[in-house]
Amino acid sequence: MLVHAITANPTFEFAADVRAGLTRPGQKELPSKYLYDDVGSALFEVISHLPDYGLTRADERLLRRHSHEIVDRLPAPVSVAELGSGSGKKTRWILEALCRRQRTFYYPIEISSSALAMCERELRDIDSISILGFEREYLDGLLEVTAHRRAGQHLLVLFLGSTIGNFDRPAGIRFLAEVRGILEPGDSLLLGTDLEKSREQLIAAYDDELGVTSAFNLNLLARINGQLDADFDLGQFQHVARINQQDRSVEMHLKSKRDQIVNIPAAELLVEFEQGETIWTESSHKYSPEEVFEMVRQAGFSCEAQWIDHEWPFAENLLIAQ
Numbered sequence: 024m025l026v027h028a029i030t031a032n033p034t035f036e037f038a039a040d041v042r043a044g045l046t047r048p049g050q051k052e053l054p055s056k057y058l059y060d061d062v063g064s065a066l067f068e069v070i071s072h073l074p075d076y077g078l079t080r081a082d083e084r085l086l087r088r089h090s091h092e093i094v095d096r097l098p099a100p101v102s103v104a105e106l107g108s109g110s111g112k113k114t115r116w117i118l119e120a121l122c123r124r125q126r127t128f129y130y131p132i133e134i135s136s137s138a139l140a141m142c143e144r145e146l147r148d149i150d151s152i153s154i155l156g157f158e159r160e161y162l163d164g165l166l167e168v169t170a171h172r173r174a175g176q177h178l179l180v181l182f183l184g185s186t187i188g189n190f191d192r193p194a195g196i197r198f199l200a201e202v203r204g205i206l207e208p209g210d211s212l213l214l215g216t217d218l219e220k221s222r223e224q225l226i227a228a229y230d231d232e233l234g235v236t237s238a239f240n241l242n243l244l245a246r247i248n249g250q251l252d253a254d255f256d257l258g259q260f261q262h263v264a265r266i267n268q269q270d271r272s273v274e275m276h277l278k279s280k281r282d283q284i285v286n287i288p289a290a291e292l293l294v295e296f297e298q299g300e301t302i303w304t305e306s307s308h309k310y311s312p313e314e315v316f317e318m319v320r321q322a323g324f325s326c327e328a329q330w331i332d333h334e335w336p337f338a339e340n341l342l343i344a345q
């Protein structure tokens with residue numbers, strides 16, 4: 024078992040994205056992928072245990088209950104690549120079921136080195152597993168995994184936890200089509216999708232009473248302070264969760280509590296905020312079970328099977344590359 028961590032220097036790209044997002048006319052925004060530095064990944068891990076955030080538990084319940092059925096539908100031999108493994112806890116069910124059948128190569132792909140290390144520690148005790156981690160963006164990591172595949176070796180890609188919902192709907196389809204472009208016909212993708220639920224449930228999940236989601240969101244400003252020498256005063260911004268009914272999504276924003284100017288030297292930027300103005304940091308789209316079929320069809324997959332959790336509406340979808 025080996026964790027293969029390759030780190031590019033990300034500061035230049037981060038500065039460029041912060042500059043682009045905060046100088047946009049109209050709504051200021053920051054890409055949600057920057058929520059996941061080491062602190063952000065640890066906070067997300069805590070969010071996944073909060074009583075009001077049922078998403079991760081629903082995902083895990085489905086994997087625990089149906090891992091054998093899922094594995095029985097896969098061709099052999101199959102290797103597993105995971106886009107955004109996080110701690111790897113819920114992946115255990117699939118890997119244990121597979122490892123009972125065959126030696127399994129598992130390739131977690133993560134932008135957080137600490138999450139990757141946690142994932143390796145979490146899963147290395149499984150018999151007949153070999154783990155090779157990639158500290159990479161999803162598609163770069165997947166390209167590396169497939170570059171080394173052997174003839175006759177099938178691939179199962181895991182994209183769990185409804186991370187697809189953090190793309191807007193057209194971008195989600197484009198992303199799935201890019202994944203499809205890297206795969207061979209007959210390869211599989213296990214896709215987790217959070218389903219539509221009530222406004223009350225969503226607000227409680229994305230603006231929790233303990234303030235963990237607030238800390239997760241504000242940490243993005245702390246990261247900009249740390250990495251780009253900025254002087255955001257975290258006490259002058261407030262976490263807000265908003266329902267966007269038209270998009271069927273819940274949005275996270277950071278609202279400026281007063282008129283203020285923030286200096287971000289490494290992005291060569293002075294940004295003005297008006298009181299009440301927000302930075303949009305994330306959208307989490309919710310789906311109907313049926314729309315998933317159409318979405319994946321447009322990306323070049325067919326849906327072989329779908330399992331739904333009714334306690335916290337969530338669907339696990341087994342897709343086959345056409």
Ligand code: AVI
Binds near residue numbers: 078184188229305
């Ligand atoms: C990772 N992603 C699916 C989470 C979500 O629910 O959209 C991120 C998150 N943001 C706030 N809470 C959790």
